[in-house]
Amino acid sequence: MEKKETAKTRIIEASRALFSEVGFESTSVREIAKKASVNLASINYYFKSKKNLLAEIFLLNFKTFSECLDDLYERRTTWTIEEFSTEVFDLLDRRKEEFYSAFQIFFNDGVPLPSNLSGDSSSYSGPPGGETFKKVIDNNLGTTVEEWRKEWVMRTLFNNIVWEFVVLQTNYAKISEGSEINRKESLKRISNLCHCLVSGVKNDGINLSEVRYS
Amino acid sequence: MEKKETAKTRIIEASRALFSEVGFESTSVREIAKKASVNLASINYYFKSKKNLLAEIFLLNFKTFSECLDDLYERRTTWTIEEFSTEVFDLLDRRKEEFYSAFQIFFNDGVPLPSNLSGDSSSYSGPPGGETFKKVIDNNLGTTVEEWRKEWVMRTLFNNIVWEFVVLQTNYAKISEGSEINRKESLKRISNLCHCLVSGVKNDGINLSEVRYS
Structure with a gap:
């Protein structure tokens, strides 16, 4: 065996x-x-098939990334959302060869990914390490903010961190050196988004629609 | 000739x-x-080379998309940011074959894109139709909100609309039918983001860092 x-x-x-x-x-x-x-x-x-192999590699990267976020989370007793977001971005950047290919696989509509992306028996459906990232959001926003709002903040931040990371890997970023496409500007944008989202979901004066996550 | x-x-x-x-x-x-x-x-x-052809197709799609946003903008005298964002999402969705391939090309780091993506002689550097989208933001936020804040709102919304669109095209979305990955949920998330960003950039109590766009 x-x-x-x-x-x-x-x-x-x-x-x-x-x-x-x-x-x-x-x-x-x-x-x-x-x-x-x-x-x-x-x-x-x-x-x-070769495509199944690609799916398998994707799942492996998904799992590795989740484990990295777990390790990260354990390193401190308290994390601000901004600090943790920065670390997630830097983790992607440090291991870009591995993780960039994972996103390319995800966006390749020919690859047969399972609907349960985490690849284990749990019913979790979300970004890799999403449950851990959510804990940081929970710790910072407390119990008075509704669950779906905190889940939305986590996923929106996650998507935007990935977007910033992925754009930095494009050929366009490589030939635009000296431009706004660099780590420092990416982190400022992520930080601004943290602040707007956190303030937004806590503000009852803003009309937000409840979003579902299955 | x-x-x-x-x-x-x-x-x-x-x-x-x-x-x-x-x-x-x-x-x-x-x-x-x-x-x-x-x-x-x-x-x-x-x-x-074949790769140059891919770059050429990308530029063509970029131009087509910009023109579509111009036409859209002209269709009404006033647009709320939310209405216009919805239309941008629906435009992508209606012409997904064309535009999805453009994003796949953009994220393919082997394709030699020029640093001036609009492909014309102007110095504009930003997402396709970004200047038009920015007009909608300007009309809604007025002159008291700083330029970089409005530019950041436009680009953040644009990126998130594209993200929602692109995720809907993945194989993952196709096999997750009935889940949260659908047009209606995407539009709710986009709308929520509009509200948080608009409220955030108008709120002097939130500490936002000035971001540069070249």
Whole structure:
């Protein structure tokens, strides 16, 4: 049994390396087999197709990212929303090779992702590490702010942190050096958004519609 | 001269169709030439590489989207930020084949986009139709709100509208039908964000950092 798991792991690792080096389309199953030191049949046995492999890598990155946020959360007894958001951005940036590919996979409509993205048996459905990020929001906003408002703040911040990160990885950002597309400006925008969202969800004078998250 | 432009246009149209049907990687220059009824040499003459073609298609979509926002803006004498945001979302959704591919191109770090994305001689640097969207923000927020705050509101709304649109196109959204990933929930979130941002930038009690846009 252990030997089988090792082959599976080697296939995933080889694919991950090849997809990020030469791209998904340009990588053949034969090359993956060679790099992973397995035969073609075992790739077929474990994954059926190259696209399933991509989905598997996505789930692995999802899990890794969640675990990183857990570790981060444990490092301090108190986090402001702004501090934690900055750390999430920097985590993405530090491990960009891994995580940028995850977002590219997510936005590739050909990849068959499961509707339960966390890949485990829980019913959690949300961004990676979302439950942990939510704890930071809860600790800061308290119990008087409705649940859906806090969930919305968490997801909106998460999406915007990812957006800032992803834009920094584009070719456009690379050729626009010296422009507004840099870490410092990204963090200012994230911080501004924190302040507006927190103030907004606490303000009963603003008409917000209840949003559902399943 | 006109004949040359026609060949160029045919190449772009053929590429656009093939890239969205069978994907960028799987499309050969030979197939593009066949579909466009030109020879290989003229593709090479106009575009040098397949990636340049992708950049050209991106710029075309950028321009089309800008023009759509101009037309939209002209349709009414007054727009609330929320109404206009809804229309931008619906425009993306109505023409998803065109515009989704544009965002995929933008986030593909292999594509050589120019730093002046609008592709014309102006120095404008921002999202497609950003100048028009900004007019709606200006009309609603007035002259007492600082320029950078209005620019930040416009770009943040734009990014979030695009995010909501793009997520709806993912395979994840398709298999999560009946969940929170649908147009109605997207529009509620966009509307909530409008209200929080507008209230936030008008509130001197909130500490916002000035952000630069070049």
